[in-house]
Amino acid sequence: MTIRYRDIQTPDVPSNPLHNLARGLRIGKEYPVRNVSNAQDTIFGHGRRVLLREGLKMSGAFAVPNGTPPGTGQYPDQAAREIARVKAKLTPGHYLAWTVLSLPSGPTEEQIAPFNYLGLFGQYRLTVTWVGPVATVVTTHTLEPTTSTQTNGGEAQAPSSNWSKIERLADSDVFPAPNANFDITELLKWSQAVEVELLLEYLGACRPVDICVYERPIRFAADTDTDDLPTPCHTTGGSAKVQLSSPYPVEQFSLTDPSQGSKQVLVSAQLQMRIGPHFGNVSSHNEANASFPKAPPPWSRVAATFAELRVPVALAGAALANRPGASVSSGSTCQLVRVSGRVEMREVNAAVPVCARVYAQGEGVVRVKGNDYSEINLVVNSPGVYAWVEATGFLRCGIYADDASWFEAWFAATGGGQIDVRYLSVEYEENKP
C-alpha cells in the first residue's frame, strides 16, 4: 500500500496568476503550469459547505418560556428532542465542524404532573452517521451553553440585554474517529465516497439563536497501489504503469516530467463533474411553537393538489418571482458544460444537477421546483414510517452567481392518503464522467 495524501486545510492560492495560462493567445511559460498543479491539488481546500442550519429561524420567541415559574408543565425535560436531519455526500477530504449561538439555558421539569423541577439544563447534540466505502460509524458531539442566572431561569430583561448574553459555542473537530485527521490509514477510509446523516437534537431547555453545521477540509488521501483506488494523475512518468488517473489530485506535478497535460485536463474535467455546492436544508421544526415533542410536527397534506411545503398560505397564481424560495444562485458556478455551457440558454438560464432528499412518511409527492418547467418529483410511499426518499434531476439557475434564482418545494398526497414531511435538503449531484 502506498498512501499519498495532501493537506487541504489551507488552500494554496498561487502567487503567480493562472490567467497567463488560461486566457490563451499567449506564449506558454513554466510557472503557470506549476501553478495549475498547485492550485488543482488544493481545490478541495475551498470547501466550507453549510450542510445544516437551525435556530430561531426568524422567529420572535423561543419554545422555552421566559421567566415562567417551573412546575407548571411548560418546560421540557432533559431527554433528547429531534430537531433536524440532513443527509449529504461529503466533499472528498472533508470532515465537519459546527457552531451554536445560544442564550443561557432555562429550567427543566418532569413531563407528568406535578412537573417536578429537574434543574437548569440545556445541551445541543449532533449525531453523525458516517457511511464510508469500508466502514460505517456513528459519532456523537455535544455543545452545552451556560445556564441562566435570571429569575426562574429566564432571559435577560434589560433593553438589548439578550444580545450581550449570546454564547458562541463551536466544535471544529467533528471527525469519524479521534485520530482521523492525522492517522493516514484512518484518513484513507474517509477521504472519498463518504455519506453522512446528521441528526440535531436539543436536550433540556435550549434557547438556540443560530446553529450551523458545515464541512471542514482536512486532508485527502489515496492509495496509489490498489486498482480500486487508481493512481493519482501526477505520476512521474517513469513508471510503465498505465492506469486511469484518479478523479482527485493528491500530489503536485513533478517538473521533471511535464508531459502530463492531458491527464491534468482529465482531472480538471472530473472535478468539474464531481464537486459542487450544498443548496440548503429545511426542517419542519418551528422554534416559536411552545411545545416539546420528541420530533418536530411535520408539514402534512391530505389533498391531492400541490401546495407549497413551508408557508401555509395560498399562493396559487403568484409568479415564482413573487414567492419566497431557497437560492440556487450558487448553481451558476457549477454548471456542467455538457448540459449548460458557461454562457448558455440565451444568457438567461443554466441548469445544475442536484440530488433532492426528503424525510417523509405516508403517500404523496414532494416536488422541488426551480421554475414551472424545472422540477424534481420525489415519490413518497412509506405508510407509517419516516424514511429518506431521494431523487436526482436538474434545477434551473442563473448564468452568474449574482443572478437571482430560487427553488421551492411543494407537496401533495396521493392514493387518498396523507403525506407528512419533516426534512428536505438539496445538494449538487455528483456526475461521474
Next chain:
Amino acid sequence: MPAIDRLSKPDSRLLLLGSIVDVSQYRTNLVDQGGWWNEAASSRTDWSIPWSVQVDIEIVAGNTGTIIDRVGLWRIDVAAGVIRFFVNGVQVAGHTFADGMHILGLSLWTTPVGARAESTIYNFATAAWDIQHFDLPGPPPSPGATELAVMANAGGASQWTGDDPNTVRVGRRAHASTETREDFVLEQVPPPSTFGESKTQALPVETVGDQGHFTGPAYVSAGDATIANRRRLRSPLGAERAPNYGYEFQEPAPILEWVQNAKGPGNYQWHLGHIYYRPIPPGVQWVTVRAFLRQRVASGGPALPVHWRVWSCNALPNLEQVVNGPDWQPLTCFYTPLQDTNTDHMLAGQLGEWVDFGRLKVSEDGYGLSYFLIGANFDDADDQQRGAVLDLTIDPLPTPFGDEQEAAP
C-alpha cells in the same frame, strides 16, 4: 455550396473538414443539412437584426470574391487587397490585411434612430485587430431573400478564389418578447453531443516556454478549469426561511431585550431571530444578498417606506468577549446600501416581494466565519408600519484570487 434557410435558427454554425465536438447550446435539435448545421426550420426567426456573423478563413494577397452574402442586404468580400463590408449595397467598412488566418466579424444592432454596425478583423499571423464602427446608411436591412450564401456566386457577387473557411457562425439574437420559453424546455433528456467535420482550428497546438516545457492546450484547458473549479464548492451561506411569517419588525420596537441598535448609519433595529453565523469559503470577499420582505400597515393606513439593510460583522456588538482574549477583535461591520419596501403587501393580497441588496463585503472573525444580520429602519414616526423577513439568501461571489479578474465565471 449549401445555404442556411432564412427560417433557420440564427445560431447555426457551419462546420467543415475535420472532427469537432459541439458542446454549445447550439447543438440543440441540430440537423445535419449537407455540411451545414442548423435547426430545423421554424417560423420564429428571420435573418433580421440584431445578429452577428463570424467567419474563420485564410486570406492571402490575390484572393478576391464574396466570402459571405446575405443576398442584396449585406456582404463581406475581398477586392483589391481590401476586406470590404457592405450593407444595403453600400460599402461601410474596408480593412487592409496581411496574409494569414483571419476572423472576420460583422454585427448589427438597432438604435433609436436606425441601426449601427461594427466590423472586426483579427489576423492570427500578426495578432492584429482592426475594428470599425459605423452607422448604417439608411434603415436597417429587412428580411427578403431566403438564403445566407457563403462563397457563392449569388446576387451578382463574384466567386471567392481563396480557401474554404473553417467555420461560419451566425450568432445569437435577442429573444422576441413573445418567446417565453427556452429551447431547453423542450428537451426531455439532454441531447447527445453531435459530431461534424471541420478544418484544423486556427488555434495554437503547442507553445514552448523558456525552459523547454510543453505547455499546450491541455494546460490552457486545465488552468481555465481550475479557476472555475475553485468556485464549485461555494454554497449558499444563507438559505434562511421563516417557518411561518416570522418575527415582525415594528415601530417602536416592543421587545427590547431581543432588539439591538444596529451599527452604522440610521436607526436600524437588529433582532435576535436574524443572526446567521456562517463559514466563509477561502477567497470569498463578497456575497450577494436577497431577501423576501413583507410589509403591512397595522392601522390600515397608507404604506410608508421601510428601509432595510444587511450587515456582515466579525463579531456581535454585545457578544461578551474577553478583550485581547483569543476571541477578541475590534468590531468591523460592512453593510449594503439601504433598500426600501413601500407596499402594504397584506392589503395588496401579496405575500411580499424580493428585494435585491446587491453585493456585501464580508467581515470575517478569527475563525473564518461571519455574522450576517438584516435590520429594519422606520423613520416615518407613524408607528404603524410593520416589516417581516420571510426569506434571506446569501450567496458567495467568485471575486478575485488575483487571477480571477472577472466578476463571474
